[in-house]
Amino acid sequence: MARRRQAVTIKHVAADAGVSLQTVSRVINNEPNVRPEMKQRVQESIDKLGYVPSIAAQRMSGSRSYLILALNDRERTIADWRARQGTDWVDQMLLGGMLKCAEHGYRMIVELVDTHSDHVERELLAAIAALQPDGIILTPPHSDNPQLVRLLAGHDIPFARIGSKGDGAGLPISMDDEGSARAATRYLAERGHRRIGFIAGSSEYNLSAWRVDGWTAAMAEAGLGTAGLLETGDFTYASGERAARRLLESSEPPSAIIASNDQMALATLEVARSLDLRVPQDLSVISFDNSPLMHFTQPPLTAIDQPIAATASKAVEMIIASQSGESAPKLLTVIAASIVERGSVASFPPQPVR
Amino acid sequence: MARRRQAVTIKHVAADAGVSLQTVSRVINNEPNVRPEMKQRVQESIDKLGYVPSIAAQRMSGSRSYLILALNDRERTIADWRARQGTDWVDQMLLGGMLKCAEHGYRMIVELVDTHSDHVERELLAAIAALQPDGIILTPPHSDNPQLVRLLAGHDIPFARIGSKGDGAGLPISMDDEGSARAATRYLAERGHRRIGFIAGSSEYNLSAWRVDGWTAAMAEAGLGTAGLLETGDFTYASGERAARRLLESSEPPSAIIASNDQMALATLEVARSLDLRVPQDLSVISFDNSPLMHFTQPPLTAIDQPIAATASKAVEMIIASQSGESAPKLLTVIAASIVERGSVASFPPQPVR
DNA sequence: ATGAAAGCGCTAACAT
DNA sequence: ATGTTAGCGCTTTCAT
Numbered sequence: 001m002a003r004r005r006q007a008v009t010i011k012h013v014a015a016d017a018g019v020s021l022q023t024v025s026r027v028i029n030n031e032p033n034v035r036p037e038m039k040q041r042v043q044e045s046i047d048k049l050g051y052v053p054s055i056a057a058q059r060m061s062g063s064r065s066y067l068i069l070a071l072n073d074r075e076r077t078i079a080d081w082r083a084r085q086g087t088d089w090v091d092q093m094l095l096g097g098m099l100k101c102a103e104h105g106y107r108m109i110v111e112l113v114d115t116h117s118d119h120v121e122r123e124l125l126a127a128i129a130a131l132q133p134d135g136i137i138l139t140p141p142h143s144d145n146p147q148l149v150r151l152l153a154g155h156d157i158p159f160a161r162i163g164s165k166g167d168g169a170g171l172p173i174s175m176d177d178e179g180s181a182r183a184a185t186r187y188l189a190e191r192g193h194r195r196i197g198f199i200a201g202s203s204e205y206n207l208s209a210w211r212v213d214g215w216t217a218a219m220a221e222a223g224l225g226t227a228g229l230l231e232t233g234d235f236t237y238a239s240g241e242r243a244a245r246r247l248l249e250s251s252e253p254p255s256a257i258i259a260s261n262d263q264m265a266l267a268t269l270e271v272a273r274s275l276d277l278r279v280p281q282d283l284s285v286i287s288f289d290n291s292p293l294m295h296f297t298q299p300p301l302t303a304i305d306q307p308i309a310a311t312a313s314k315a316v317e318m319i320i321a322s323q324s325g326e327s328a329p330k331l332l333t334v335i336a337a338s339i340v341e342r343g344s345v346a347s348f349p350p351q352p353v354r
Numbered sequence: 355m356a357r358r359r360q361a362v363t364i365k366h367v368a369a370d371a372g373v374s375l376q377t378v379s380r381v382i383n384n385e386p387n388v389r390p391e392m393k394q395r396v397q398e399s400i401d402k403l404g405y406v407p408s409i410a411a412q413r414m415s416g417s418r419s420y421l422i423l424a425l426n427d428r429e430r431t432i433a434d435w436r437a438r439q440g441t442d443w444v445d446q447m448l449l450g451g452m453l454k455c456a457e458h459g460y461r462m463i464v465e466l467v468d469t470h471s472d473h474v475e476r477e478l479l480a481a482i483a484a485l486q487p488d489g490i491i492l493t494p495p496h497s498d499n500p501q502l503v504r505l506l507a508g509h510d511i512p513f514a515r516i517g518s519k520g521d522g523a524g525l526p527i528s529m530d531d532e533g534s535a536r537a538a539t540r541y542l543a544e545r546g547h548r549r550i551g552f553i554a555g556s557s558e559y560n561l562s563a564w565r566v567d568g569w570t571a572a573m574a575e576a577g578l579g580t581a582g583l584l585e586t587g588d589f590t591y592a593s594g595e596r597a598a599r600r601l602l603e604s605s606e607p608p609s610a611i612i613a614s615n616d617q618m619a620l621a622t623l624e625v626a627r628s629l630d631l632r633v634p635q636d637l638s639v640i641s642f643d644n645s646p647l648m649h650f651t652q653p654p655l656t657a658i659d660q661p662i663a664a665t666a667s668k669a670v671e672m673i674i675a676s677q678s679g680e681s682a683p684k685l686l687t688v689i690a691a692s693i694v695e696r697g698s699v700a701s702f703p704p705q706p707v708r
Numbered sequence: 709a710t711g712a713a714a715g716c717g718c719t720a721a722c723a724t
Numbered sequence: 725a726t727g728t729t730a731g732c733g734c735t736t737t738c739a740t
Contacts, residue, residue, distance in 0.1 A: 005416070007483065009717055020727045025719060033725050050476065052483035056413040057717035060732050062358070065410065066484075081449040081663075086440040086646035090448065094464065095435040102466075107485070109461055110448065122404065129406035130420075131461070132358065157358070292440035296650035309435075363733055374711045379735060387709050411733035414716050 008051045017045040028053055029063075059132055066106045068319060069133040070097055070312070071124070071142050074112035086292040087262070089139075089308060096309030097137065100316040106134070108316070115141055115204075121151055128155065135159060135319030137312065138170070144206045158322040160315035163207045166332055171318045173333045175306045177207040180337040181214030181258065184286045184304055187339055188256045189222040192348025193284065195229060197247040197254030199264050201288075202234040211260055211288065229254055233264050240264025244271040248283070255348060256284035262291040265301055269344075280346035290340050299343035311335045362405045371399040382407055383417075413486055420460045422673060423487040424451055424666070425478070425496050428466035440646040441616070443493075443662060450663030451491065454670040460488070462670070469495055469558075475505055482509065489513060489673030491666065492524070498560045512676040514669035517561045520686055525672045527665055527687045531561040534658045534691040535568030535612065538640045541693060542610045543576040546702025547638065549583060551608030553597040553618050555642075556588040565614055565642065583608055587618050594618025598625040602637070609702060610638035616645040619655055623698075634700035644694050653697035665689045 013024045019042060026034045027042040034042075045051070059065040070093060080087040090110065101108045109131065113123045127133075136159040142148055143164035152159045153169035166172025181198075188196050198215045201208035212230065219226050231246050233239035240259060244267055247254055259265035265287030269279060277283045279299055287294055290305035314335060367378045373396060380388045381396040388396075399405070413419040424447060434441040444464065455462045463485065467477045481487075490513040496502055497518035506513045507523035520526025535552075542550050552569045555562035566584065573580050585600050587593030594613060598621055601608055613619035619641030623633060631637045633653055641648055644659035668689060 006486070006717065010719095011717080021718075022720095022727060023725090026726090029719085035725065038725080050479060050483075052480045054413075054486060054717055055484050056410040056419065056486060057732095058719075059408075059410040060414050060717070060734090061719040062732060063719055078449065078453070081442075081445050084442060084446075084644075084646050085649075086442070088435075088438060088440070088442070088445075091435050091442075091444060092438075094444065095432065098464065098466070099432070107463055107465075109463055110452065111461075112452070112456075125404060126406045129361065129404075130409050132360070132408060132410060290438075292438050293647055293650050295439075296647050298652070360733065364735095365733080375734080376711060376736095377709090380710090383735085389709065392709080408733055411716095412735075414718090414733070415735035416716060417735055 006054050006057075008049045010051070010053070012049055013042065013045045013051050016049060017042045064134050064323065065132045067131050067133040068097070068101055068106055068108050068316060069111050069127060069131065069136045070108055070139065071111050071113055071136055071148075072139050073141060074114040075116065077112055085263070087289075088291055092308035093137075093139070093312045096312035096314075097316050100313040104316075104320050106316070106320065109133070113142065115145060120145070121147055124148060124151060128157065133157070134323055135316075137162060137315045137319070139163065140207060141202075141205045143172075158319045160318055162311055162315055163205070165206070165210070166330075171315070171322065171330070171333070173311055173315055173318070173335065174207075174210075175308070175311055175337050176334050177210040178214035178217070179334075180304045180306070180339075181211040181288075182218040183214075183337075183339060184258050184288075185215045185218035186222070188258070188284060188286065188345065189218065189224065191284075191345060193254075193256040194224055194348070195252065195254040195256070196224065197229045197231070197257040198226075199240060199243040199247070199257060199259045199268065200230065200232040201260035201264075203232070205235075208232075208260060215258065228252060233260070235261050235263060237263045237267045240267030241271055244268040248272065248275055248277065254283075256286070256345070258286045258288065260288045262287050262289035262294060262303075265289070265303070266293075266297065269297060269301070280344050284345040286339075286345065294340075294342065297344075301344045302342045303340050304337050305340045306337050307335045360408050360411075362403045364405070364407070366403055367396065367399045367405045370403060371396045418488050418677065419486045421485050421487040422451070422455055422460050422462050422670060423465050423481060423485065423490045424462055424493065425465050425467055425490055425502075426493050427495060428468040429470065431466055439617070441643075442645055446662035447491075447493070447666045450666035450668075451670050454667040458670075458674050460670070460674065463487070467496065469499060474499070475501055478502060478505060482511065487511070488677055489670075491516060491669045491673070493517065494561060495556075495559045497526075512673045514672055516665055516669055517559070519560070519564070520684075525669070525676065525684070525687070527669055527672070527689065528561075528564075529660045529662070529665055529691050530688050531564040532568035532571070533688075534660070534693075535565040535642075536572040537568075537691075537693060538612050538642075538658055539569045539572035540576070542612070542638060542640065542699065543572065543578065545638075545699065547608075547610040548578055548702070549606065549608040549610070550578065551583045551585070551601045551611040552580075553594060553601070553611060553613045553622065554584065554586040555614035555618075557586070559589075562586075562614060569612065582606060587614070589615050589617060591617045591621045594621030595625055598622040602626065602629055602631065608637075610640070610699070612640045612642065614642045616641050616643035616648060616657075619643070619657070620647075620651065623651060623655070634698050638699040640693075640699065648694075648696065651698075655698045656696045657694050658691050659694045660691050661689045 140163040143161035231243035290303040494517040497515040585597035641657040644657040
């Protein structure tokens with residue numbers, strides 16, 4: 001393999017335009033103190049030669065790396081990929097994050113880190129040392145990992161925390177977990193449901209509790225009790241199965257269940273089927289993920305659509321903005337979720353069998 | 355934002371171990387001519403200080419960038435992401451590619467480039483100049499884009515071509531499109547089907563033709579005619595719908611259809627439904643993608659499972675190997691696909707209605 | 709087997 | 725408004 005060198009460097013441009021390196025650098029970085037005519041001349045040389053700055057060199061000289069790291073949980077991400085069950089978290093993150101990065105000349109690098117490991121810190125530190133990213137996006141459950149947050153806080157590198165309400169450092173962005181749980185609950189209550197069950201997600205995710213909060217609040221608002229209506233899973237199908245079974249086999253089963261993710265919603269559907277409960281006539285179900293397969297279930301599932309792409313995009317924006325010296329907003333940014341109505345919710349009292 | 359500097363550099367390690375920079379560099383890169391005791395001493399300092407080399411600096415001094423670019427078609431990738439229909443190409447690519455990269459200390463960067471644009475070259479050149487990747491993975495339809503291949507060939511940068519039989523430069527890897535089309539066709543023929551329709555994909559993808567070749571060959575082997583049994587779509591649902599309709603509304607409709615991707619298979623299912631054809635009793639269907647939703651269709655679709663992850667992994671391996679001075683194998687690497695049996699294929703003569 | 713010097717492409721800091 | 729100088733962290737020469 002040949003020793004790879006930059007084809008066209010800033011020197012070539014400088015020579016071609018008959019100016020100093022510095023002037024070229026100023027033009028590249030859109031800095032002031034360059035006369036328009038000069039700027040144009042340089043730009044022409046850049047275009048003519050097809051010059052593109054080397055990110056490595058830029059980074060070396062203490063400038064930006066134009067790299068943003070998207071930190072995901074290794075175990076869960078790989079499991080999702082292998083399972084091939086249509087979870088498109090990463091895709092949506094790339095859709096929002098990559099495209100926003102591209103707009104600003106940045107690249108997004110997906111990095112998998114194991115939350116559970118005792119060497120999370122080392123892994124992250126290594127990634128930072130190797131890549132020198134200009135920003136980091138923490139996704140759940142990393143977003144509220146105190147070790148990571150503390151570590152990043154000490155590194156003066158801007159980081160966004162998706163799905164966090166942000167106590168501590170970093171730029172918190174939430175997809176309004178509490179609000180959307182509340183909305184889903186209200187949605188059901190308005191349709192006459194009085195016993196609305198909730199299957200919570202793993203407590204390792206802070207958002208799990210917020211969703212429960214939203215449900216609790218909406219139930220209270222509607223004057224409905226919650227006794228015996230809350231079960232906790234861990235986002236897996238199996239755990240959803242257990243939770244749904246407990247809910248539905250109780251003496252006073254719910255007429256509707258909100259599941260904290262798609263796998264648990266799927267499991268709920270299956271348990272209902274096994275119990276000869278028709279969805280939605282006998283049981284209404286709302287999923288907290290609008291992953292692709294929600295279209296294809298029987299019946300198609302009404303779901304809360306979390307704006308993952310919009311959130312990732314916003315995270316990138318915030319990071320880049322805080323790069324530019326703007327002091328971080330620090331306030332919680334909330335991107336609203338919405339309910340996608342499909343066929344898994346009935347109005348109460350249930351329709352008579354046709 | 356503070357001027358970011360490397361926390362621990364090679365200098366710190368050298369000082370700590372009481373050796374020259376060079377020796378540390380040799381240890382990092384596993385070069386010869388370091389005494390074991392020396393090597394160990396240096397390694398201890400590295401571990402103690404938590405030193406990780408800066409990729410930017412390594413790249414600057416003419417060494418590797420430890421970056422591999424995965425080039426995907428912009429338009430199609432974004433469309434897939436937005437549609438949220440469970441296409442997990444990118445996920446599988448990351449699963450195979452990223453993990454293999456990680457094993458070797460590389461990172462994979464997903465890059466979107468528009469095949470149709472007249473500035474493909476410029477886009478790719480810009481990415482190369484900016485990132486100086488050590489290798490590039492071309493995915494369809496880029497893999498056989500002559501412009502791209504020519505451009506890369508002139509850049510002495512190793513590149514893999516997924517889904518290509520590789521005329522010209524680069525490392526070709528195929529998922530055995532012809533073989534798996536042949537296998538699927540045989541699979542149907544063995545079950546008594548005599549009129550086996552085929553919906554081809556866009557001719558912009560070379561693999562589309564190879565799949566047709568496989569089907570044609572298998573039909574010939576089985577002594578079956580192909581007249582009126584081939585329709586061409588472009589991988590979209592709408593095109594699949596049109597193709598399936600032409601096939602099924604003909605005077606001599608097929609008893610089985612192989613669709614070149616999941617969307618066209620889905621469309622075929624829907625057309626069958628609209629024509630009151632039961633699947634699989636009246637019509638058998640095999641999809642050429644085993645994307646997540648194939649589990650959830652009615653009935654679940656038998657599909658060809660393309661080993662995308664394994665292929666991406668292999669592509670990374672080949673690139674890294676060819677880095678290490680090994681002259682490229684140049685031969686076509688084939689990763690075998692397999693058929694996942696689900697519920698959309700009936701044996702012929704069709705089972706009587708139960 | 710080890711070390712010293714030079715330089716990669718770029719920008720920050722300091723002239724002018 | 726523009727140019728000069730020094731240096732980022734590392735690897736490549738080229739010594740020894």
